[in-house]
Amino acid sequence: MSNTVRVQPDLKFVQELQQVGGEALKKCYQCATCGVVCPLSPADGPYPRKEMVWAQWGLKDKLVNDIDIWLCHNCGTCSDMCPRGAKPGDLLAALRNMAYRSLAKPAIIGTWMSSSKYFPILMLIPAIIYGFIWSIMAGKLGTAFPLFVAEGHELKVAAEGAIIYGGLFPGDYTIDPIFGAVFAFMVFAFAGGIASMLKGFEGMPRTFIVGRGAEPSFLSCLIDTLKVEVAQHSRFQNCGQEEKDVQRFTGHLFVFYAFIALMIVTSVVAVGHWFGAWFLQHVMGIEGGIAALIAWAGHTPMPLWSPVKILANLGAIALVYGLMKLTGRRSALDAAKSSSNWYDWYLLTVIWGIAVTGIGSEIFRLMGQKVLAYPTYYLHLVFVFMMLAYLPWSKLGHVVYRTVALAYARKIGRLPMGELK
Amino acid sequence: MAEKLGVYICEGCEIGKSLNVDSLVDFTKKGKLAGICPVVKKNAVLCSPDAKAEIEADIAAEGLDGVVICACSPRVKWDIFQFGATQVERVNLREQCVWSFQDDPKVPGLLDLMAKDYIKMGTMKLSKSRIPTPDVPETNQTILVMGGGFTGLNAALEAARMGREVVLLEKEAQLGGKAAGMYKTFPMGHPYLKAEDTGVDKLIAEVTSNPKIKVLTSANLVSLEGAPGLYTATINAGGEQQLPIGAVVLATGWVPGDKGFLAPMGYGVYKNVVTSAEFEAMAKAGKIARPSDGKAPASVAFLTDVSLCTKAAPVEEPCAEEGAEAAPAEAPAAAEEAPAYPSTESAKHLAYSSELTSLVALKQAGYVREKLGESIAFVLYDHMMVPGINERYYKSAQDDAGIMLSKADITAVAQDSDGGLIVKAKDTLLGADIEIKADMVVLPTAVVPVTAHEATMNLVYRQGPGFPDLDLFDGFVDSNYICFPYETRRTGVYAAGCVRQPMTLANAKEDAAGAVLKAIQCISSANRGVAVHPRSGDLSFPVFNFQRCTQCKRCTEECPFGALDDDEKGTPKPNPTRCRRCGTCMGACPERVISFDNYNIDQIGSALKEVYVPDDMVAGGPRVIVLCCENDAYPALDMAAFRGKTWSPYVRFVPVRCLGSVNAIWIADAVSKGIDGVIMLGCKYGPDYQCHFVKGSEICSRRKVNIAESLGRLGVEAERVEQYEVSIDEYDKVPGIIERFMTEVITKFGPNPFKGY
Secondary structure: OOOEEEEOOOHHHHHHHHHHHHOOHHHOOOOOHHHHHOOOOOOOOOOOHHHHHHHHOOOHHHHHOOOHHHHOOOOOHHHHHOOOOOOHHHHHHHHHHHHHHHHOOOHHHHHHHOOHHHHHHHHHHHHHHHHHHHHHHHHHHOOOOOOEEEEOOEEEEOOOOEOOHHHHOOHHHHHHHHHHHHHHHHHHHHHHHHHHHHHHHOOOOOOOOOOOOOOOOHHHHHHHHHHHHHOOOHHHHHOOOOHHHHHHHHHHHHHHHHHHHHHHHHHHHHHHHHHHHHHHHHHOOOOOHHHHHHHHHOOOOOOOOOHHHHHHHHHHHHHHHHHHHHHHHHHOOOOOOOOOOHHHHHHHHHHHHHHHHHHHHHHHHHHOOHHHHHHHHHHHHHHHHHHHHOHHHOHHHHHHHHHHHHHHHHHHOOOOHHHOO | OOOOEEEEEEOOOOHHHHOOHHHHHHHHHHOOOHHHOOEEEEEOOOOOHHHHHHHHHHHHHHOOOEEEEEEOOOOOOOOOOOEOOEEEEEEEOHHHHHHOEOOOOOOOOHHHHHHHHHHHHHHHHHHOOOOOOOOOOOOOOOEEEEOOOHHHHHHHHHHHHOOOOEEEEOOOOOOOHHHHHOOOEOOOOOOOOOOEOOOHHHHHHHHHOOOOEEEEOOOEEEEEEOOOOOEEEEEEOOOEEEEEEOEEEEOOOEEEOOHHHHHHHOEOOEOOEEEHHHHHHHHHHOOOOOOOOOOOOOEEEEEOOOHHHHHHOOOOOOOHHHHHHHOOOOHHHHHHHOOOOOOOOOOHHHHHOHHHHHHHHHHHHHHHHHHOOOOEEEEEEOOOOOOOOHHHHHHHHHHOOOEEEEEOEEEEEEEOOOOOEEEEEEOOOOOOEEEEEEOEEEEOOOEEEHHHOOOOOOEOOOOOOOOOOHHHHOOOOOOOOOOOOOEOOOOOEEEOHHHOOOOOHHHHHHHHHHHHHHHHHHHHHHHHOOOOOOOOOOOOOOEEOHHHOOOOOHHHHHOOOOOEEEOOOOOEEEOHHHOOOOOHHHHHOOOOOEEEOOEOHHHHHHHHHOOOOOOOHHHHOOOEEEEEEOOOHHHHHHHHHHOOOOEOOOEEEEEEOOHHHOOHHHHHHHHHOOOOEEEEEEOOOOOOOOOOOOOHHHHHHHHHHHHHHHHHHHOOOHHHEEEEEOOOOOHHHHHHHHHHHHHHHHHHHOOOOOOOO
């Protein structure tokens, strides 16, 4: 540490950090309680004390390249113990928010995601897209709330038909291409974000771990991270065993596995439709047998006894349960110790939106309430779009960023004190 | 002289269990003082209401003029053992006899001997005591407040509120002092978060409109003659006038320290390095600008770590001329007449001002934020010293995003190629050695008391016009920082504000009130002929038997408070209202000319002679006298006994007002009587002295050299007389001191050669 470092404080950066959730950061007086009580902090250069002073001084360069913000799982112990109410946990959350905002391009989405005042823009984009589709189809079908009967592969509007969302929002020409594009856009944005994040980590010092041998490859670290930290939520468990910790661990685990379940369901639908029905049956002309089974499995609407549907419904229930836990915990936070920011509420709002409109769509469909069912499904599309399209700029971006950072930290040996055994 | 004494021996607190009290009563009744002790009694619990009533009845019935209470330490139950005008002597049988007794199995009956010694000593001492009858002078009631700054204005108002006439003297043409030049000050009231107006204009208006306050501006004190309650102040305010003054509140404040000391931090080298005083003036004038180009700085670094300056400080003190520069225009004229006054300013004043430095840095960082919008203020501190409620102010400064704070040891201030300033620092909170670029650097201003450069009071005292030994305090006039705030070395002059210690305006306001109360206490004590402090209410005063005086001047020179003037021949002229009754003059006098009615050479000398000294030291044990300071050493002994410490049964304690009052004749008497050693147990002296009377223990240590020489001439080893320093809380060390003396001195040198003569 003998090298002299030219410090160039950035007042605007401090103020930005305060706006995105670190408003109390100036209260820190560097007692280091936070770094000591943190169950996940490494022995060398523990966080979040150093981040607090960097933030106070607006040392942007240090903070935007700081891997430690991803090692934190935001249990809030540091904020609870802070004698000054400086909320270090909130600061790290704010720093992650800054990362969501700036890592991926285009930056404008980062800006829109940073404040509730842009929420209407974010919502209007999918609302207009799907509204446009709805109005065109309504014109084509002669009604905005059509009921369908199937005639072979065709859906016909019929007064005595059923609610079929795919009839109003045809998957082949509207839903799938749009979400395909959105997904590709999201992956592309993440790729840029990850690249820029990893570049920032380059200067990180390596910690030699006795008995570990040569530094492992990034891939093997990523696999370990997925097996341990992601699949088992091991760090979450290390965060603590108090009621609020357990609540958060359970909530997050449920939401996580609910998404896995719903992802499987979506994959089955996609594979059934595009691989089974379109490729095998339509293009290759294979009838019956395995092709029929695959096509059937992905065919919507599904009967309620379909294992895929059961998985979907279980996923939905798990999602709501997890959301209730997480929302309950967040609402009960002691504002003097920790607070929630827009990024937290955005994500909760969107996921709640997805869950409620998803379940609503199913129920209203089954009830045959077309006037309620179609608008609910429309909103469902809007929320799913909002989650997927803006994912790299939202708090949900941690799915990718934190996973990569944890893998990288594992690679360079930056592990919590408790894991260095 | 007390000639009809009642001796009362208590049996409580284990005294009765350890001693045969009946035999003590019997011994006293038949002893050589029996003739003046018509009443000798014991009581199971002497401090009980019944016992007290009995004593009071005896006083009335027998016409007792003195009471010897043989019970516990005089430091306890003093409120019970008071009998109006009847004199009281306390014999400490409990702490110094029973509780601390350590038997020596080789010699029987030691505890009994010790108790008898103490009873005899106390009775003898009281028999030689008289009731003092001081002169009660007609005193002046007016309070002179020196300095019309924030402290002085508050002091004047406080004194006026208490019904006193006040003369407020200000050397400048305008009232207001340093506060008038401040843009704002640290918060003085709830919620203690924001810098605020000093309020000095309002204070000035209140003072000038107050009929009890006579304001003299462009004025200086030519001289202050006389003594507390009886002063005559000669004031020059466009013509000399003489005013009768009772006491003085010294609130002359401070001057900004010599900026030369700041050179190691770039002051005087780089234009954009300024002092906080200069920065304050900029803020007051309304424009914060870089001196180099007059542009508003985008960043200002406030550095409070002055170790570069204090380490680099020259060994030689700066010469007095530098101080005169900061002084107002009329000072040179005065300086010509006045004798050379050694400056006590040094780079240390930068460090002494550190609390203010921290607060000023926070305040002025706030100016940057207030006046320059998006500019950044750095505060680099070695310590952020914001005691008490000011922590809230620190917190609120911290909350400002544009105020960036870090602990830092400044290693250099340099200039960049583009003219910006570079501050280099190590040991920062940022985890590395850092350098910061700033448009301006603000360095601390040292608060240097006016008394570091000037005599200020111009007292017409034999010991000189100023306060003695100010070098011990680097010019600050406080004389006993911890125990006796406001007190200077001159009774009747009470310091308040920054002349006493660097302080905030809020503290200065309180200080002003405190000093005024002391001044009023002083006048009303002089009024009644009693001491002001620390022996508040003491009626005694030194009485001089001038026939025997040889004009040796020791008393006039040694008095720590300059109480004694003298005439051309050198005959001392006492000023009882300046006197603090320590007895240093009595200790000084080789002719034993000076005495107090109730504390004199004969009293203590006679008491010492009551100690029984066995002719054979081997059979009867040695005897050692401990002359102990009643302010610190005596309570330490009491505490030691209370906590179960014990010590040699061969020592006898004799309380003295101050080691300064110890006269060599006592030691000579003791040694000639066969006493094997004398311990003088007093306060710490030197730079961090704890002496109530400032110089007593130090003077005693100097006299000890002479005493040793005299002993040497008699063939007695000089080592038999030793002085030790203890502070009041060092009770645990006392037994060790005694033990060491007994083994190292008494065992080594054996019996006093005079023994048995």
